[in-house]
Structures are given as structure tokens and as C-alpha cells.
Amino acid sequence: MKILVCMKQVPHQDARLDIDGDGTWIKEDGIKFEINSYDTFALEEALRIKDAGEAEVVVVSIGPDRVTQALRTALGMGADRAVHVNDDAVAGSDALAIAKLLAAVAKEESPDLVLMGLMSDDGNATAVAPMVAELMGIPSATGVMKAEAEGDGYRCERELEGGALEVVDLPTPCLIAVQSGLNQVRYASLKGIMAAKKKPIDTKGAGDLGLADQVGTAAAKAQIEKIYQPAKGEGAEIIEGSTDEVVSQLVGKIKELGLL
Amino acid sequence: MGTILIVAELKDGSVREASYELAAFANKIGGDVKSLVIGSGVAGEAESFAKKGGGTVYVADDASLANYNVDGYSAAIRAAIDASGADTVLISNTPTGWDVAPRIAAALDAAFVSDVFNFEDGAYIRRVFNGKLDARVKVAGDKAVVTVQPGALPAFEGSTDGSTETLAVDTSGARAKFVETKVAEAKGVDLTKADVIISGGRGVGDPEKFTEVIQPLAEALGGAMGASRPVVDAGWLPHEYQVGSSGQVVTPKLYVACGISGAIQHLVGMKGSNFIIAINKDPDAPIFEVAQLGVVADLFEVVPALTAALAEAKG
Numbered sequence: 001m002k003i004l005v006c007m008k009q010v011p012h013q014d015a016r017l018d019i020d021g022d023g024t025w026i027k028e029d030g031i032k033f034e035i036n037s038y039d040t041f042a043l044e045e046a047l048r049i050k051d052a053g054e055a056e057v058v059v060v061s062i063g064p065d066r067v068t069q070a071l072r073t074a075l076g077m078g079a080d081r082a083v084h085v086n087d088d089a090v091a092g093s094d095a096l097a098i099a100k101l102l103a104a105v106a107k108e109e110s111p112d113l114v115l116m117g118l119m120s121d122d123g124n125a126t127a128v129a130p131m132v133a134e135l136m137g138i139p140s141a142t143g144v145m146k147a148e149a150e151g152d153g154y155r156c157e158r159e160l161e162g163g164a165l166e167v168v169d170l171p172t173p174c175l176i177a178v179q180s181g182l183n184q185v186r187y188a189s190l191k192g193i194m195a196a197k198k199k200p201i202d203t204k205g206a207g208d209l210g211l212a213d214q215v216g217t218a219a220a221k222a223q224i225e226k227i228y229q230p231a232k233g234e235g236a237e238i239i240e241g242s243t244d245e246v247v248s249q250l251v252g253k254i255k256e257l258g259l260l
Numbered sequence: 261m262g263t264i265l266i267v268a269e270l271k272d273g274s275v276r277e278a279s280y281e282l283a284a285f286a287n288k289i290g291g292d293v294k295s296l297v298i299g300s301g302v303a304g305e306a307e308s309f310a311k312k313g314g315g316t317v318y319v320a321d322d323a324s325l326a327n328y329n330v331d332g333y334s335a336a337i338r339a340a341i342d343a344s345g346a347d348t349v350l351i352s353n354t355p356t357g358w359d360v361a362p363r364i365a366a367a368l369d370a371a372f373v374s375d376v377f378n379f380e381d382g383a384y385i386r387r388v389f390n391g392k393l394d395a396r397v398k399v400a401g402d403k404a405v406v407t408v409q410p411g412a413l414p415a416f417e418g419s420t421d422g423s424t425e426t427l428a429v430d431t432s433g434a435r436a437k438f439v440e441t442k443v444a445e446a447k448g449v450d451l452t453k454a455d456v457i458i459s460g461g462r463g464v465g466d467p468e469k470f471t472e473v474i475q476p477l478a479e480a481l482g483g484a485m486g487a488s489r490p491v492v493d494a495g496w497l498p499h500e501y502q503v504g505s506s507g508q509v510v511t512p513k514l515y516v517a518c519g520i521s522g523a524i525q526h527l528v529g530m531k532g533s534n535f536i537i538a539i540n541k542d543p544d545a546p547i548f549e550v551a552q553l554g555v556v557a558d559l560f561e562v563v564p565a566l567t568a569a570l571a572e573a574k575g
Contacts, residue, residue, distance in 0.1 A: 013462070017392055026393075037490075095372055096365060118358075124388055125374045126358040126407075127365075130330075134366035139435040140330060142359045155439065159506055160355045163444030163499075166328065169437040179506075181493035221371035222404075225383055225396040230546070236538060236554030246555050247565045250537065251573055253553060257535055259456060259481060259514055260573060 001055040003046040004111035005079065006102050006132065007039040009063055009070040010122040023226040035070045038117020042178045044185040045147065046115050047078045056080050060105050062090060062098060068201065075196035076188030083109075087205040092217030095123070099131030104209035106136055113154070114175040118143050129177035140175040141168050145182045265346035266295040267337055268309055268317075269356055270302060275309050278352040278408075283313025283416035285408050286350055288379050293420075294318070296340040296427070298333055300326035303424065310422030318343055318427040324434070327441070331434035333360045338367065339429050353407040361407045370403035377412035390523040391546040411528075449484065449500040451508045456483025456516075459503055459530070460491060463519020463540065463559060467496035473563050474518060480570040486510070488526045504529035518559045522547030539563065 011017070012032040020027045035043070046057045059074040061067045062085040071082040085101050093101075106114055114133070119126040126142070133140030145165065146157040153171035159179045160166055170176070188196070206215045213219065239249050254260050264286040268279035275297065286293045295314035297306040300323050310317040320336035337360065341349060349364060351357040353375045365372035376397070378385040383396040384406060451457055458478040460470055470485065478485045486508075487501040503510055505528040515533035520526060522538075522545055530536070531550045538551035539559045548554045555562055 011389075013390070017389055019393075026389075037493075041493075095362070096369070099362075099366060122389055124386075124390060125372075126353075127362045127372055127374055130359060130362035131366035131372070134363040140359075140363070141436065143355055157442070158355060158359070160441070161505060162509075163506060165442040166355070167439035167442065168329075169439055171435055174435075180489065181499075184495050221369075221399065221401045222373050223398050223400060225398050227388060227393050227395045229544070230387070230391075230394045230549075233549055236536075236548045236551035238543075238548070238554045238556060243557070243561050243565050246557065246562060247569045250553070250555070250562075250566055251569050253535075253537070254481070254514065254570070255573070257514055260570065 001049070001053070001113075002109065002111040003049060003055055003057050003113045003115060004106055004109050005039070005043050005046045005057060005059045005074070006114065006116035006128070007043065007059055007061045007070060007074060008036040008120045009033045009061060009067045010036045010120055013037070013121060019227060023228070024224045025227065033066055033070070035073060036117055036120045038119055038121070038178065038180050040185045041180055041182055042115040042117050043074055043077060043079065044183045045178060047186065048183065049113075050078065058083065058109055058111070060085070060102060062101055071201055072196055073188060075199045076193040077186055078192060081199055082201040084201050084203045085206070085209070086203050087215070089206055089212065090215045092220060093215045094220035094222040095125055095127035096131060096221060097215045097219055099128045099135060100211055100214055101206060101209055102128065102132045103135035104211060105204070106132065112172045114173070116175070116177055118177045118179050129175060133175035136175070138173045138175055139170045140177065141170055142177040143179045144176050145179050147176050262347040263292045263294060263345050264289060264348045264350060265340055265344050266293065266314060267340075267349065267351045268295055268297045268314065269352055269354060270297070270299050270305060273305070275305050276352070277415055278354065278410040279309070280313055280415035281410065281413050282350045282352060282408055284413045285379065287416065288413070289348065291348065294344040294346065296320065296337060298325050298336045306424045310424055311419055313416035313418070313420055315420050315422040316344070317422055317424045319424050320427045320429045322429060322431060324431040325429070327438040328356050329431075329434055329438050330359050330363065330436045332429070332431040334363050334367070335431055335433070336427065336429045337364050339427055341368070343425075343427060347403050349405045351405065351407045353409050357407045361405050365405040368403050368405070370405050371399040371401055372405050373397045373399065374407045375409050376406055377409045387524060390521065391527070392521075392544065451484055451486055451501070451503060451510045454484035454510070454512050456481040456514045457486045457503070457510055457512045458483055458516045458518065459486035459488065459520060460518045461488040461520030462490045464491065470497060473560060477516070477563055477567045480567050481514070483512070483514070488520045489523070517547050517551065518563055520547050521545045522550065
């Protein structure tokens with residue numbers, strides 16, 4: 001059994017978001033990065049399958065040198081080896097180009113199961129996972145809150161609106177894009193971190209995957225023209241002052257609402 | 261002017277409000293509007309959608325399409341794209357939409373833009389970074405698949421001169437198999453009936469702080485405690501406390517958001533509250549856009565002081 005976990009490294013959720021000189025993305029200098037929260041749940045799910053039986057867990061991530069840190073974290077948590085697609089030409093790629101790279105890695109690895117997060121915390125696009133499955137020619141399910149081995153595949157519970165769930169069976173090989181919260185994500189142990197130093201990270205470029213002409217800004221079919229602060233509406237009336245002053249105004253408002 | 265294909269979505273046998281919103285969105289983009297209705301025994305709904313924004317409606321009506329199935333729906337959508345010659349495909353950004361739409365884009369090697377809420381000057385507008393920034397996205401190439409945020413635009417109100425056309429779809433290759441739909445379990449905590457909800461987010465920091473800081477304020481106001489998704493995902497509180505599109509949708513007299521930045525999925529669940537107070541350290545947090553009153557401060561200073569002041573005010 002082989003499981004491929006696709007991960008993205010994203011700006012830390014509390015990172016300062018300053019817009020870059022082009023106005024098309026944020027300034028990445030000096031901010032902290034982390035593994036996309038949705039992908040941590042996917043990795044945890046893979047590690048649980050590994051813990052319960054025989055499985056090799058391979059993690060793949062695309063991005064510059066900083067991504068090595070995310071891969072080392074994943075290896076420290078228990079993944080067996082990593083593939084790092086590190087190529088300057090990939091910058092500015094759209095979701096479809098990223099999916100092509102991941103699908104190309106997946107074709108080389110031929111996993112029984114591909115796990116990844118439903119979306120990323122930066123682009124919020126819910127795009128890449130089903131694209132990878134389509135390009136691999138395998139079935140997929142997204143927003144999965146529970147996945148259990150069943151027959152020759154996985155029984156998945158997809159989250160619908162209002163807390164309802166849709167149960168769907170996928171034969172393997174298949175791709176499961178997990179919703180956040182389907183498990184409790186472990187931390188890397190000290191022993192795991194030490195062991196991770198000896199685990200291999202295989203680095204590839206877009207050319208190695210036969211996709212040199214299909215990545216980057218020029219090849220992107222969906223291009224970010226600019227990013228900007230959302231137009232502010234009236235917004236909240238902000239109460240200024242010392243804690244005492246703020247609290248006294250809040251108490252006044254609560255009284256006015258008839259809730260005291 | 262190109263051709264726009266609307267993929268309508270049915271819920272409990274009827275075309276959803278979100279699909280009528282797609283009709284309005286299609287008109288905003290401009291072009292020849294056609295639609296697709298997928299299901300089993302849906303001819304009547306397809307007829308009425310044809311008259312209310314759908315235009316020419318292709319009907320993929322088959323017993324195998326009675327329930328959502330990614331492979332069957334994908335086959336139906338691709339057949340409708342071929343039949344209509346559409347260059348733009350609009351799908352609602354719902355659990356069905358985000359499951360199938362990217363597969364269509366990948367299969368057609370088309371541009372994919374998701375969860376857009378507007379179309380302005382030839383570009384799609386969408387939120388990024390969990391609601392903190394907006395992006396203008398332009399499409400290159402001759403085909404695009406676009407998913408639209410439900411509720412972003414008012415639904416189409418006029419009438420159209422449309423008719424229906426039967427669409428043959430081969431679903432025999434489907435690998436994913438629908439099993440059942442499980443309805444939401446009854447909640448142990450019913451936040452929908454609370455007059456006051458004090459909610460905490462990631463900014464609360466750990467589960468103990470909910471007991472020490474958030475719970476006492478809820479008690480002081482005779483209200484209930486709520487939480488945003490990351491809190492529940494981290495296991496700090498059970499799912500029944502979650503306010504948002506995948507949790508409970510609440511409309512209390514007073515909603516106090518503590519350390520909640522205001523991701524769209526949370527805002528959907530609480531923006532209908534009568535009065536909203538937001539307490540957050542980050543002045544740019546989107547929660548301040550839906551709140552009436554805001555405090556830019558450390559919740560650990562303000563919330564305990566407020567709890568104490570309320571106790572004093574009550575005597």
C-alpha cells in the first residue's frame with residue numbers, strides 16, 4: 001500500500017499580509033510559513049493508515065527552498081520520504097498547472113491512495129484535488145470528514161451544508177480531499193525529527209516531469225491581475241480608549257439592548 | 261459574445277436559489293445563456309428553469325443521476341458543454357460544485373476560477389487569504405469553468421423564452437458510488453435559540469481559556485458559548501458549538517465574537533445576528549466588517565473586565 005500526500009506550504013495564518021510590488025501577491029520576505037492546515041489533516045489520515053498496517057507514506061510539495069522545512073516537518077511526523085518540486089519557473093502557476101505537476105509526480109509514484117486538503121488557506125480555491133484526480137484518471141471525493149477502508153476501496157463521508165453528510169464509495173486507486181477537523185493532528189516527536197534528517201527528499205523541476213512549457217505565469221489560464229484590501233463597508237464603530245472606558249461603553253450598549 | 265452554460269443544482273427536487281443567482285451572474289457577464297439540469301424525473305423543474313433565467317435547458321434525466329455522483333455529473337456536464345458549445349461554464353460553489361467543477365476544468369484544459377462573488381470590467385472577483393484580501397482574476401484561453409459563491413448576487417427575477425432539450429448521458433463508466441445521505445444529527449447545544457452568544461476563535465488560544473474567559477461572560481449574560489471552525493477542528497470544543505456554514509446558523513439578539521478573524525464560512529453563520537460586537541487584536545480582521553461595534557484589543561484584557569463589570573452592574 002502506498003499513499004501520496006500532497007501538501008502546500010502557505011503563509012502562517014497570523015502572518016502580516018502586505019501586498020507585493022506587482023500587486024499580484026503578498027510580500028513573502030520575512031513572514032512565517034506553515035503547512036496548509038487542511039493538508040495537515042490529510043497527512044495525519046495517511047499516518048493513521050500507516051500506523052494501522054503496512055503503508056508507505058510519500059509527501060509531495062511544490063515551491064521554493066522554504067518548502068524543505070514543511071517536508072522535514074512531515075517526515076518528522078512519520079512520512080517515509082518526500083518529493084520536492086522546486087523550480088523558479090513554477091512561480092505564478094495557476095491551480096491547473098500545479099495539478100499537472102502533482103499528477104505527474106503521482107504517475108511516477110502510482111499510489112493506491114492520494115490524500116490532500118480540500119483547499120489552501122491562502123488561495124482558498126478548492127481546485128487542485130479534483131484536478132489531480134481527473135488528470136490521473138481516478139475517482140475522487142472532496143470535503144471528506146471520515147474515510148474507512150471498505151471492500152476494494154474507501155467509504156467516504158463528505159460534508160454537505162448544515163452538517164449533513166453524503167456517503168460515497170470509491171474504488172482504489174482514488175483521491176480523497178479531506179475537510180479540516182476529521183482527525184486530531186499529531187506533533188512531530190523529538191525522535192521523529194531526528195529520524196527525519198536521514199529520510200530522503202527527492203528534488204525535481206518542471207522539466208523532469210515533462211511540463212516545462214505548461215507552468216508559470218505565461219502558461220496560466222487563470223491569472224491574478226491584482227490583489228487588494230476588500231472594499232470597506234461602513235464597518236464597525238470602533239470603541240477607543242482604556243479597558244475601563246471600552247468596558248463601560250460595552251456595558252452601556254448591552255443595557256440599551258435590554259440584555260442586562 | 262460567447263455562450264454561457266449554467267449548471268443548475270437541485271435540492272429536495274427543486275432548482276436551488278443559487279442556480280437562479282447563476283442566471284443573474286450569467287447576465288452580468290453577458291452572452292447566450294444555456295443551462296443544464298441533472299437528476300431523475302426533473303423534466304418539470306427544467307421546464308420552469310427554462311422560463312426563469314435558464315434559457316435553453318439541457319435535461320440529463322436518468323435514474324443513475326438521482327443522487328449526486330462525481331463521475332455521472334461530470335459526464336453530464338461535459339455532454340452539455342459539447343451540445344451547447346459553451347465557452348464559460350458557471351457552477352455554484354457548493355459541496356457539489358467544488359467536487360465536480362475542477363474535474364471539468366482539468367478535462368477541458370480550461371481556466372478555472374472558484375468561489376467568485378462578482379464580475380467587473382472583464383475580471384472575476386474572489387476572496388483570498390480566508391477573507392482578508394480580494395483578487396481580480398482574468399481568464400486566458402477560450403474556455404473557463406467558474407464557480408460562484410451562493411448568495412453573492414440576487415437571484416434572477418425576470419422571465420426567459422426557453423425550452424428544454426433531452427441530453428443523452430452515458431453514466432456506465434462511473435466509479436464513485438453514492439451510498440446514502442445522512443442528515444445532520446440533533447445538536448446537544450442548540451445555539452439557534454440563544455438570545456446571547458459569546459463565541460471564541462483561534463485567538464482564544466487553548467481549551468482552558470474557553471472555560472476561564474469565554475464561558476464566564478456567556479454566563480454573566482445568561483447566554484450560550486459558541487466557537488469558530490478552527491476551534492472545533494483543533495478539538496478544543498465539540499462540533500455542536502460551531503457557528504458557521506458547516507455548523508449552526510444563528511441569529512441571537514447579541515453576538516460577541518472574541519478572537520475570531522471572520523472567515524467567510526463563519527460570517528455566513530452569524531451575520532444575521534441582531535447586534536454584533538467584535539473583539540480582536542487585528543484591526544484588519546474581516547469580522548469588523550459585519551460587526552456594529554468593534555474593540556481592537558487583547559480579548560484577555562477586555563473580556564474578563566467586561567464580565568466583572570456586568571456582574572457589578574447587576575449588583
